[in-house]
Amino acid sequence: MRIPCPYCGWRDAQEFAYLGDATVERPDPAAADAPARFHDYVYLRENPAGPHSELWRHSAGCRQWLAVRRDTTTHEIIAAEFVRGRGARR
Amino acid sequence: MGYSVLSLIANALTGQRGWTPAWRDAEPKPFYDVVIVGGGGHGLATAYYLAKEHGLRHVAVVEKGWIGSGNAGRNTTIIRSNYLLPGNEAFYEWSMKLWEGLEQDLNYNAMVSQRGVLNLYHSDAQRDAYARRGNAMRLHGVDAELLDEAQIRRLYPFLDFDNARFPIKGGLLQRRGGTARHDAVVWAYARAADRLGVDIVQNCEVKGFLRENGAVSGVETTRGAIKAGKIGLAVAGASSRLAGLADLKLPIESHVLQAFVSEGLKPMIAGVVTFGAGHFYISQSDKGGLVFGGDIDGYNSYAQRGNLPTIEDVCEGGMALMPALGRVRVLRHWGGVMDMSMDGSPIIDRTPIAGLYLNAGWCYGGFKATPASGWCFAHLIARDAPHPVARAFRLDRFATGRLIDEKGVGAQPNLH
Numbered sequence: 001m002r003i004p005c006p007y008c009g010w011r012d013a014q015e016f017a018y019l020g021d022a023t024v025e026r027p028d029p030a031a032a033d034a035p036a037r038f039h040d041y042v043y044l045r046e047n048p049a050g051p052h053s054e055l056w057r058h059s060a061g062c063r064q065w066l067a068v069r070r071d072t073t074t075h076e077i078i079a080a081e082f083v084r085g086r087g088a089r090r
Numbered sequence: 091m092g093y094s095v096l097s098l099i100a101n102a103l104t105g106q107r108g109w110t111p112a113w114r115d116a117e118p119k120p121f122y123d124v125v126i127v128g129g130g131g132h133g134l135a136t137a138y139y140l141a142k143e144h145g146l147r148h149v150a151v152v153e154k155g156w157i158g159s160g161n162a163g164r165n166t167t168i169i170r171s172n173y174l175l176p177g178n179e180a181f182y183e184w185s186m187k188l189w190e191g192l193e194q195d196l197n198y199n200a201m202v203s204q205r206g207v208l209n210l211y212h213s214d215a216q217r218d219a220y221a222r223r224g225n226a227m228r229l230h231g232v233d234a235e236l237l238d239e240a241q242i243r244r245l246y247p248f249l250d251f252d253n254a255r256f257p258i259k260g261g262l263l264q265r266r267g268g269t270a271r272h273d274a275v276v277w278a279y280a281r282a283a284d285r286l287g288v289d290i291v292q293n294c295e296v297k298g299f300l301r302e303n304g305a306v307s308g309v310e311t312t313r314g315a316i317k318a319g320k321i322g323l324a325v326a327g328a329s330s331r332l333a334g335l336a337d338l339k340l341p342i343e344s345h346v347l348q349a350f351v352s353e354g355l356k357p358m359i360a361g362v363v364t365f366g367a368g369h370f371y372i373s374q375s376d377k378g379g380l381v382f383g384g385d386i387d388g389y390n391s392y393a394q395r396g397n398l399p400t401i402e403d404v405c406e407g408g409m410a411l412m413p414a415l416g417r418v419r420v421l422r423h424w425g426g427v428m429d430m431s432m433d434g435s436p437i438i439d440r441t442p443i444a445g446l447y448l449n450a451g452w453c454y455g456g457f458k459a460t461p462a463s464g465w466c467f468a469h470l471i472a473r474d475a476p477h478p479v480a481r482a483f484r485l486d487r488f489a490t491g492r493l494i495d496e497k498g499v500g501a502q503p504n505l506h
Contacts, residue, residue, distance in 0.1 A: 001397050012399075013389075013397065013399070014399040018388050018389045018504055020343065020390070020502070020503070020504070021343075021390075036489075039488060039489045040339075042432075042488075042501050043341040043432045043488040043489075043501055044339045044340070044341055045330070045339070045340070045341070045342065045343050046330070046334075046339065047330035047331075047340070047342060047343050047344055047390065048330075049328075049331055049344070049392040052390055054389070054390065070389075072344070072390045072391050072392045072393065073392045073393055074393060075391065075393055075397070
């Protein structure tokens with residue numbers, strides 16, 4: 001499995017560290033239902049069979065965090081982009 | 091037909107023409123008291139104990155492919171009960187006790203072999219941790235022996251004791267642990283359940299749940315709708331997908347674990363040996379192949395196949411432990427999809443949906459749990475109350491904070 005790092009190009013997945021689901025978002029700790037929302041954030045996952053958005057860090061390369069879209073049934077990489085700056089575009 | 095020496099001799103004398111199929115290929119009926127989804131070891135064991143221990147006569151197991159085609163047929167066949175935490179140890183020891191009487195109970199040769207499971211340690215700190223685990227086991231009445239280097243040398247003289255980085259200093263041995271023939275376990279439970287009237291419906295994929303007033307009332311399958319009083323999910327590897335059909339989100343990620351078999355060798359490794367400085371475990375099958383494995387690949391996957399770096403890592407672990415493996419050729423390797431839960435421990439519990447029960451999150455330790463998992467899941471479904479040895483395996487423990495994290499790595503499924 002190889003991942004197309006936007007900075008380094010196609011690199012072996014072994015150079016990357018995996019964190020997991022990139023769709024979960026840290027809730028507002030001041031919200032009234034924060035405990036329930038933190039439970040969902042920390043523990044519950046969609047865990048799809050098919051395209052999955054996930055966080056990888058190019059730890060043996062440019063050390064940037066990437067949001068990678070990958071098919072969990074075939075390991076095909078659909079897209080990869082830097083996480084930095086992603087929030088601003090939302 | 092009961093299996094015995096007499097039936098063996100009788101069939102040998104009549105040209106082996108007297109054997110009948112071990113279970114019926116059942117057509118689905120329109121209604122059952124309980125439908126178990128998933129025809130692996132856990133699902134079939136659940137159906138068997140529902141019929142045997144709780145007297146239920148209308149039970150079906152529905153399976154997408156053929157029985158035992160998932161992780162029941164893909165594991166490294168190790169059985170053991172060497173756990174530290176109270177929520178786990180009583181459960182796995184109950185499983186070990188059921189293994190010890192399994193073949194007599196099911197009238198089937200599952201090749202249960204209590205050849206000993208040895209966890210090696212390589213440092214003072216690791217020795218202390220293993221001593222603690224051994225003591226915890228003995229407090230639960232489970233056998234555990236802490237061996238020093240000289241004792242290990244007598245058992246396995248060919249290990250790399252003087253490895254510069256990870257010298258072997260001793261190990262924790264559970265003599266009652268060992269291996270069992272994984273496919274035979276599936277067939278044994280299928281045959282025994284079938285004889286008690288359980289319908290085993292293969293090639294029958296669940297596509298959705300029938301709902302009535304919020305409760306589940308049946309399953310929609312590729313072979314039509316089946317109504318059910320209660321439904322139990324035992325589909326590790328696909329738990330999130332099935333639960334998703336009922337709009338449930340689980341604390342589970344699916345990951346791929348690879349396993350390996352070498353070419354056949356003369357008897358070399360008597361028991362099960364695990365490397366303490368990396369993740370590597372090995373035993374030798376009765377056919378002679380070395381059966382071994384290590385870490386999961388570490389990323390979400392439903393592919394039932396892994397990648398080369400993990401294969402390399404596992405083989406490096408093997409070489410660090412047993413340099414003699416260097417010239418052994420790997421014959422086959424394969425991958426299975428694991429339900430990696432958020433604390434590394436399983437779930438046997440009711441769900442928030444009435445009538446729907448969940449058996450999931452076995453990580454890569456489900457095979458050894460097969461008998462107790464079936465026993466406790468059947469108890470839960472039949473009596474609507476958790477079995478005493480499985481009451482820690484709650485679905486809501488992630489909200490209440492009562493996690494069972496043997497390894498202590500937190501909510502990071504790829505590290506368990």
